[in-house]
Amino acid sequence: MVITLGIVGAGSFSKQFVPLFQAHPLIRDVSVTDLLPERSEWFKSRFGIRSYASFEDMLNSDVNAIAIFTQRHLHGPLAIQALQAGKHVYSAVPMADKIEEIQGIVQLAAHSGLIYMLGETAYYYPAALFCREEQRKGSFGDFVYAEAQYYHDMEHGFYEAFQHSGGEQWKRAAGVPPMHYPTHSIGALVSATGAYVQKVSCFGYKDDRHPDEVFGHGKNDWDNPFSNETAILHMSNGGICRANEYRRVGIKKSTSYIGTFYGTKGSYEWAYADHYFVRSEGSAMKVSNVSKLLNSAELESHRNDPDFTDQVANGKYDYVSMSPIMNAGRLPQQFEKLEAGHRGVHKFLVDDFAKAVHTGKLPPNHAWAAARYNIPGIVAHQSAMRDGEALAVPDLGDAPAEWALLDPEAAV
Numbered sequence: 001m002v003i004t005l006g007i008v009g010a011g012s013f014s015k016q017f018v019p020l021f022q023a024h025p026l027i028r029d030v031s032v033t034d035l036l037p038e039r040s041e042w043f044k045s046r047f048g049i050r051s052y053a054s055f056e057d058m059l060n061s062d063v064n065a066i067a068i069f070t071q072r073h074l075h076g077p078l079a080i081q082a083l084q085a086g087k088h089v090y091s092a093v094p095m096a097d098k099i100e101e102i103q104g105i106v107q108l109a110a111h112s113g114l115i116y117m118l119g120e121t122a123y124y125y126p127a128a129l130f131c132r133e134e135q136r137k138g139s140f141g142d143f144v145y146a147e148a149q150y151y152h153d154m155e156h157g158f159y160e161a162f163q164h165s166g167g168e169q170w171k172r173a174a175g176v177p178p179m180h181y182p183t184h185s186i187g188a189l190v191s192a193t194g195a196y197v198q199k200v201s202c203f204g205y206k207d208d209r210h211p212d213e214v215f216g217h218g219k220n221d222w223d224n225p226f227s228n229e230t231a232i233l234h235m236s237n238g239g240i241c242r243a244n245e246y247r248r249v250g251i252k253k254s255t256s257y258i259g260t261f262y263g264t265k266g267s268y269e270w271a272y273a274d275h276y277f278v279r280s281e282g283s284a285m286k287v288s289n290v291s292k293l294l295n296s297a298e299l300e301s302h303r304n305d306p307d308f309t310d311q312v313a314n315g316k317y318d319y320v321s322m323s324p325i326m327n328a329g330r331l332p333q334q335f336e337k338l339e340a341g342h343r344g345v346h347k348f349l350v351d352d353f354a355k356a357v358h359t360g361k362l363p364p365n366h367a368w369a370a371a372r373y374n375i376p377g378i379v380a381h382q383s384a385m386r387d388g389e390a391l392a393v394p395d396l397g398d399a400p401a402e403w404a405l406l407d408p409e410a411a412v
């Protein structure tokens with residue numbers, strides 16, 4: 001199947017994806033729509049693509065796949081509308097911020113056979129790839145405990161990001177509960193453990209003293225008082241995870257990663273530029289430094305610089321450089337000269353979605369997986385609002401067994 005792709009939301013993030021969508025050999029045509037016509041116009045002249053006057057016009061056209069890049073709380077209803085119109089859907093994270101919307105997306109995907117893929121960047125990050133693969137191979141033994149986090153201080157680009165489309169009322173959206181954007185932390189944990197969350201207890205960092213007045217009673221659309229939320233997750237395999245979603249924290253780099261991962265036979269630990277893999281061999285423990293596999297060659301080439309750790313802490317080498325653990329060789333050669341953000345991950349996102357639509361096979365981070373990344377976050381925020389009360393997390397189950405899974409490494 002040849003893909004004709006319509007992008008909804010001509011904002012800061014989608015413009016990084018247009019050259020990749022245009023270059024992908026399975027995508028024939030790319031178009032755009034935005035509520036603000038001047039943004040669509042800018043995309044038209046910058047990338048030479050067509051535009052539609054509205055999302056509804058795009059849905060009524062022969063576009064067969066929709067890529068959603070609107071502000072985060074708008075994704076759920078747009079994905080539902082697109083699936084109802086018979087379109088395949090790629091959605092930037094999060095999936096939705098209401099459990100009913102997530103249920104709706106999963107049901108529509110099940111009944112229609114259409115592809116839904118969540119564009120979760122952290123899934124393709126080196127630590128997630130490493131832990132997922134070693135866990136799958138059994139190197140860690142039985143899963144015990146892991147930690148993941150998405151730290152992104154408001155001052156590191158978030159004010160500008162929310163102001164870009166939020167107008168005078170931008171704080172109403174900027175105060176979104178951190179756990180409503182849980183996929184970078186919880187998604188990484190769920191995908192690496194291969195388990196799902198059954199129960200959650202969460203505490204919030206009350207932030208009504210800060211002069212920006214983004215968080216606090218009456219300050220935002222969710223009446224959310226918390227800038228930081230920490231969730232303890234009880235997993236279906238009996239293990240425990242800790243997920244942090246922080247928007248007020250003294251760390252420069254906005255980043256999402258698995259920090260530690262422990263099993264009964266081994267573990268993974270990370271600090272800045274150093275990654276360690278520990279396994280028991282008989283009665284002894286063997287420690288391997290796996291930094292060269294997980295860091296990009298560019299980062300490693302600066303290891304002896306006097307300010308190396310500061311540079312790493314500031315995310316200097318992260319943006320476009322891939323690590324050896326990321327299989328760049330499986331990407332279309334048309335991508336070779338193009339830059340891609342989040343350590344090159346955007347290339348994998350576009351490639352997996354295009355291959356899934358083309359083959360009809362389920363991509364990584366399909367609707368059922370995505371539900372398992374998002375629903376625990378929504379329930380976690382409810383728990384935080386109830387002073388950490390442990391709450392059961394609804395699970396929407398596995399993807400249908402008869403629906404073949406895409407092997408992203410295989411040629412289509």
Ligand SMILES: NC(=O)c1ccc[n+]([C@@H]2O[C@H](COP(=O)([O-])OP(=O)(O)OC[C@H]3O[C@@H](n4cnc5c(N)ncnc54)[C@H](O)[C@@H]3O)[C@@H](O)[C@H]2O)c1
Nearest residue numbers: 009010011012013033034035069070071072092093121165
């Ligand atoms: N690591 C990641 O995965 C990552 C990183 C950055 C952004 N994102 C996600 O990408 C999304 C977009 O972020 P952004 O910074 O580009 O936002 P943005 O505010 O710059 O752009 C959003 C655009 O969507 C348009 N829009 C909203 N509703 C619309 C509708 N019904 N029809 C047509 N256009 C509509 C707005 O007018 C705006 O131009 C967000 O959801 C964000 O969470 C993910």
